Amino acid sequence: MPVEYPLSTPTSDERTLAVLAHILSIVPGIGILGPLIIFLIRRDGPAFVTENAKESLNFQITVYVFYVIGWLLMWIGIGFLLLGALWIVNFVLVVVATVQVSENKIYRYPFNLRLIK
Numbered sequence: 001m002p003v004e005y006p007l008s009t010p011t012s013d014e015r016t017l018a019v020l021a022h023i024l025s026i027v028p029g030i031g032i033l034g035p036l037i038i039f040l041i042r043r044d045g046p047a048f049v050t051e052n053a054k055e056s057l058n059f060q061i062t063v064y065v066f067y068v069i070g071w072l073l074m075w076i077g078i079g080f081l082l083l084g085a086l087w088i089v090n091f092v093l094v095v096v097a098t099v100q101v102s103e104n105k106i107y108r109y110p111f112n113l114r115l116i117k
Helices: 012-026 033-041 047-076 078-102
Strands: none
Touching: 012 033, 012 047, 012 078, 033 047, 047 078
């Protein structure tokens, strides 16, 4: 899984915001809003926060696209398996990203539609 190191060491506040950008995405009811709000607030801020929030936001958009596909495939029965697998993959990758970010790394999800540049 690709990991990049930032050009400078992020401060404690920057690291906290970057961790929140990832971990808030798996909180029920928040989902895509956590990374979106952090990205919009800190878009012109430190690159460490911006890159992690953007990566988390793009990944959650990708997850939502797959959720829609899963809901559509529920009519033929395979959607239940897809939704279950997608939930597990989302949870595991967000936890991995959170650990990597807490170690001052910019995490890149292994599959991601990078719509927000």
